[in-house]
Amino acid sequence: MTPSRPVRAAPPLWRQSSLAFDDLVGWREDDHEAALAAFLETCDLLEGPEWRQIRDAARAKPDPRAFFERFFRPVLVGDGPALFTGYYEPELPGALSRSARFCHPIYARPDDLPETEPWATRAEIEAGGLLEGRGLEIAWLEDPVEAFFLQVQGSGRIRLPDGGILRVSYDGRNGHPYRSIGQEMIRRGFFTPEEITATAIKDWLRRNPSECRSLLHHNASYVFFRALTNVPADKGPLGTMGRPVTPGRSIAVDPEFTPLGAPVWIETDGPDSIRRLMIAQDTGSAIKGPQRADIFCGSGDQAGITAGALRDPGRMVVLMPLPVKD
Template sequence: MSAAASPPVPAGAELVRIEPSTLPGWSRDDQRVVLRLFAKGCQTDPPLRQGIAQPEGLTRACAAAATLLAAGEPDLATARAFFESHFDFWRVRLPGAGTGFMTGYFEPEFEGSLTPSPAFPTPLYGRPPELVTKMPGDDWPGLDPDLSAAKRGADGLEPFAARAAIEDGALDGRGLEILFLRDPVDRFVLQVQGSGRVRLQDGSVIRLVYAGRNGHPYTSLGRELSRRESIPPAQMTMDRLVARLKADAGFARELIALNRSFVFFARRDDLPPESGPIGAAGLPLTPLRSIAVDRSVWPYGMPAWIDAEIPDGEGSSEAIARLVLAQDTGSAILGPSRLDLFVGSGSAAGHRAGLIRHPVALTVLWPRGQGR
């Protein structure tokens, strides 16, 4: 095997270059699915959430995929050869266990209203105009380095209101409300997932996409509930967390307030009903083919190979070995082999996504000849 420039990886992670033929399932996967996604571009300009710069080789590979697809639908051998010829394959290993960790997420759907009422009192807010998102390389002296966003005031940047202050009315009266949900638990789930559908009383559906967050660090409520009620972490699913919150409104308010992070949304009325939600890269997500990664480590548009055994949502498990595409990110997705797998839309997808907390073997595909 000839020498190749490896992708950038934080200290403590090990990269091992491998041949694609050694990947279990590589010869059985349908790489045409990801090739079609890849041909649509690495990201929009600008993406919904800014990540690290894309290597030039990745941009060129996206363009090459578009050229290939323009000539007609390729056969499976051609699609497989495209990735083998444009990328080097690097297995990501961590000290100790060696494998990474994967969770699942989904696009939820809730009932809602365009106007507040006793049935729908909980507002969703659009992005406040004074909110400033911290970009890679930004230096904000005097502010907590853990803040990822801030408020631009008359005297410069200052911390934006945390969740408790917003829920107490810090944004009221400014016309930022875009929709109203039944309760704070529905809003919390929507904010964790980062996108969703809201079904109005007339049956129409409004699509929502991520528009920013207040910049305060994310706190896992599942982890906190596990600690408080001595629930083994492996048993703390999203379904269980939501059921506990729905059962006690006072407890829900108190627990949700521990997560100081607060997400804002925007309507996307142009999205067709059959389209997946829009990820941080600005492109639609595809069930079981789109992943969220740490945007400070891996670029959007990067292909990767995952190998894991995950719940099928029906009481059994499924071995999943396939090519995927980095198209999203998340506040809790931190580290070189921490992934979030997009499972789909609706309640069944949500049930399955909440069960996924499993080891994963990650192999990243890095543009051939593209160094650090």
């Protein structure tokens, strides 16, 4: 989840179906003002004449629902049910130097990391000591399971012994595809699909240390970080667009199908259904396809519980900008 260049208005989309706003379940009841505030975080990065008109109107303090209805059209992209999951910003105890308690490093991006081809796998990095002695350690954590999940989330807050907070953010990965250890645990028969949550995975790994490392190494992808010094404490972590994401209003999407920066209406069909206008401001290595989104749930332990339990069907509808009128 690394900052990107300004984004184009419409990446290639397929199987589009135009809808009306009245087709969006719960549209009139949503808090459109909260959605507009999230949209304003990144709208200045959007390129194209249609976006220039939209961002000028957004900055003029319009009626929020009328704004979205005037400048956008709802488009259903792809077919089949959507899959919604959640992500969050962990807050973990750690230290800036190694100790008996804090002995699991998180690393900065190495200078020799290739841009376009795979590098060493997770197993080769961790078992082979490829990064040791290079001064790349940003911080040290006490739990290898939490260190792994910090990479999955792509950002976090590290509570230091002196009470300070170090925020870290994604700064690249080793080029190997992400592989879900949750799906591997289901394949091995440790869980059923109905039982699997992030909390359940963590608890199982801690109870079974002899199998923990091999399961973590199933995911060959490895993430590198950078320290953040310019993000206010009350803001979320940086998304792919290089701006803070907003709890409950920002989603990670596949930019091959959903333009970064675009509003997206989501309807989840889980036990706690969501009918809400989100903004596509992030990406993730596991977020692929036109009906796929990861909802940013916030920071800290409770956000982690919420995110870890979220795996719902539904549908997502992209609000595409209307063409500029001559």
